[in-house]
Amino acid sequence: MSDRPVTRRIALATCADLPSIQHDDAHLAASLERLGIQPASCIWNDPAVDWSSFDAVLIRTIWDYYKHHAAFITWLDRLDRLGIPTINDSRVLRWNSDKRYLLDLARHEVAIIPTRVVGAHELIDALAAMSAQPVVIKPTISGGAWHTLRGNADDATFLQAVARLPIELDYLVQPFVPEVVSAGEWSLLYFAGGFSHAVLKRPASGDYRVQSEHGGSVEPVEPVAATLAAAEQALAAVAAMGYGDLAYARIDGVVCDDRFLIMELELLEPSLFLDGQPQAAERFARQLSARLDRLHPDTPAAGECLFSYGTLQTAAVQLATFGRQLAGQPDRLDGYRRELIRIDDPHVVATSGASHHPIVHHSGNQDDRVSGTVFRLSAAELARADAYEVDDYRRAAVTLASGIHAWVYVGATPASLAEP
Numbered sequence: 001m002s003d004r005p006v007t008r009r010i011a012l013a014t015c016a017d018l019p020s021i022q023h024d025d026a027h028l029a030a031s032l033e034r035l036g037i038q039p040a041s042c043i044w045n046d047p048a049v050d051w052s053s054f055d056a057v058l059i060r061t062i063w064d065y066y067k068h069h070a071a072f073i074t075w076l077d078r079l080d081r082l083g084i085p086t087i088n089d090s091r092v093l094r095w096n097s098d099k100r101y102l103l104d105l106a107r108h109e110v111a112i113i114p115t116r117v118v119g120a121h122e123l124i125d126a127l128a129a130m131s132a133q134p135v136v137i138k139p140t141i142s143g144g145a146w147h148t149l150r151g152n153a154d155d156a157t158f159l160q161a162v163a164r165l166p167i168e169l170d171y172l173v174q175p176f177v178p179e180v181v182s183a184g185e186w187s188l189l190y191f192a193g194g195f196s197h198a199v200l201k202r203p204a205s206g207d208y209r210v211q212s213e214h215g216g217s218v219e220p221v222e223p224v225a226a227t228l229a230a231a232e233q234a235l236a237a238v239a240a241m242g243y244g245d246l247a248y249a250r251i252d253g254v255v256c257d258d259r260f261l262i263m264e265l266e267l268l269e270p271s272l273f274l275d276g277q278p279q280a281a282e283r284f285a286r287q288l289s290a291r292l293d294r295l296h297p298d299t300p301a302a303g304e305c306l307f308s309y310g311t312l313q314t315a316a317v318q319l320a321t322f323g324r325q326l327a328g329q330p331d332r333l334d335g336y337r338r339e340l341i342r343i344d345d346p347h348v349v350a351t352s353g354a355s356h357h358p359i360v361h362h363s364g365n366q367d368d369r370v371s372g373t374v375f376r377l378s379a380a381e382l383a384r385a386d387a388y389e390v391d392d393y394r395r396a397a398v399t400l401a402s403g404i405h406a407w408v409y410v411g412a413t414p415a416s417l418a419e420p
Contacts, residue, residue, distance in 0.1 A: 008292050008380060011042040011054040018061045019043055024275045025060055031285035036383025037292065045071060051078075055292055056085045059093065062269050066141045069097065085295045087247045087288065088267050095243060096267040099140045099172055105262060108237035111230060112262045113174050113254075120167045127153040127162065127173070134176035137162060139169045143269075150176055177261070179254045185263065188223060188231045189272055189280070190249040192287045195232075196280045198223045199273045218273065227253075230260035238265070247291055248272060248284070279347060286384065290323035293380050304382045305406035307333060307398065309360060309372030311352040312385060320351045321388045322381050328373040332401035333408060336360040337368045345390050359392060361411045374406050382407065 010032065012021055021029050021041045029039045042049045044062045051057065057079060065072040076090045086093060095101055102115045117140060118126045127135065130153040138148040147165055151158030165171070184202040188195065200221045207216075223231075231251040238244065250266035274281045308328075311317045318325050340356045349355050360370050377385070386395060393409040400406055 008037040008055045008289075008296075009053065010037055010039050010288070010292070011049070011051065011057045012039050012060045013044045013057050014041045014061045015064045016043050016045075017064060022061055024271055024273065027278050027281040028272075028274055028285055031282045031387075032288065034383075034387040035285055035289045036380060036386070037285075037289060044075060051084050052082050054084060056087055056295060058087045058288070059269050063143060065097065065269065066139070066143045066146065069141050072097065087291065089243075089245070092243045092246065092267050096265065097141060099138070099142070099264070101265065102172070102262070104241060105234060105237055105265065108240060110234045110237050110262055111259060113177060116173045117170060118173060119170050120165055123162050123165070123171060123173070124159065127159065130173075130175070134178075136172075136174050136176050137165070138172050138174075139166075140172055141169070177254050177256060177263075179256050183255060186221070186223065186227065186251075186253050186255070186260070187266075187270075187273065188228070188251045188253075190231075190235065190246070190251070191280070191284045192247060192291075193235065195228060196283065197273070197277055220273075220276070226258070227255065227260045230262070234262055234265055238267075243267075247288065282347065286321070286323070286387075289380060289384055293378060304377055304379055305374055305404055306377055306382060306385060307331060307372055307374045307400055307404075307406040307408040309333065309338060309370050309408075310358040311354065312375075312388070313373050314352070317352050317388070321384050322377070326375040326377060328375040331372060331374040331404065331406075333360065333370040333372065333398060334366050334401055335362060335364060335368060336370050336410070337363045337365075338370045341392055343390060343392075348388065348390055351388070359411050360408070369401075374400060374402070374404055385409075 012025065012029065014020070019041060021039065032039045040054070044065070045068065073094060076086065076093060079086055080090055100117055102112050103117065106112050106115070116126060123137065132152055132154045134150070135153050136148065136150050139146065142148065147169070149158065149161055149165070151161070181203055184200040186198060186200055188198045190196060198221050199218045202217050204216060230253070234251055235246070235249060238246070246267060250270040250272065251262065252264040252266060253260050253262045272284070274284070306312070312321070313328070315325050338358050338360050341359045343349055343355055343357050389409050392412055394412040395407050396410045398406060398408050
């Protein structure tokens with residue numbers, strides 16, 4: 001489609017080491033553009049960025065925030081003062097930036113890897129209480145296996161490495177779960193509270209770290225019902241703590257003795273594993289567009305009129321495209337004739353439930369009449385309607401029989417040139 005208005009600007013927050021939109025987010029960014037939302041990559045701690053020029057900040061690859069945590073919190077405070085929403089919400093980001101949140105989950109009866117939080121000066125005593133058990137130690141504020149150690153609690157070499165950890169940090173002490181190596185670590189992705197897709201991450205041979213920078217691999221998988229139920233219990237606990245309405249969430253865990261244990265709850269800057277998941281990226285983009293509408297209710301909600309003679313009149317298509325049902329009134333388009341075309345876009349077919357959609361062409365004969373419904377909607381919703389329509393259509397301005405000036409989707413190819 002053409003003539004898609006840019007109705008919103010969204011900053012995709014990145015870091016100096018990864019300043020551009022990464023491959024995993026490329027289809028998401030393109031999908032946002034098709035919805036009339038202009039994405040821009042912005043380094044989160046770059047003082048030159050004018051954050052007030054954006055409608056929201058989507059947290060993406062700020063993968064050094066844990067090294068500058070105080071500055072990160074100050075940045076969130078600044079965005080709050082400017083009235084620039086973050087996605088997820090800044091309260092969620094603050095809470096999730098410190099892995100002590102695992103203890104909050106445990107208090108809400110969520111099954112987690114057994115976790116103890118201690119100061120650096122308490123590490124040796126904590127390890128002594130764990131005898132010869134294999135353990136993992138990581139800072140409470142960390143990422144990418146930063147300052148993370150694995151070893152036996154009574155191993156002298158391991159204890160020497162522990163003694164060299166930064167003294168100013170606090171640490172999680174957890175038993176090492178061998179299933180991470182033998183079976184892999186799960187990541188379940190949720191957008192707007194609904195399950196989207198899942199991957200299984202495996203470490204390289206001889207390692208225990210599943211991150212790609214350490215040689216880990218990723219493959220798409222389908223979780224069983226029990227794993228989904230455990231992940232959704234964790235999300236319910238988050239909502240009960242007052243951190244609901246999540247735009248995105250990634251639940252990382254491992255299956256031990258047929259039980260899914262939460263390792264991390266990623267609500268801040270997770271990889272969303274969108275590469276190879278175009279429908280998930282498009283679905284997330286639509287949900288972000290709807291969220292921007294809610295975040296900016298001062299924007300006129302009904303500044304455009306759209307005349308529909310086809311599938312945009314159905315409740316299922318409206319809910320999938322706009323996140324709501326539209327209120328409309330019957331109207332008529334004169335001087336156009338209606339026919340059917342085959343639709344090949346699988347997403348549009350799945351949304352509408354029909355492989356053939358109506359299309360109209362200008363005939364010039366006022367006796368040709370097309371009945372339909374005229375809807376009032378926002379400019380952002382009009383952009384989402386543009387994204388729904390395939391390239392066989394273009395949006396044109398018309399005057400309806402009622403005298404209302406409206407947009408309508410007509411054949412992109414003149415009827416005289418269209419294939420029979």
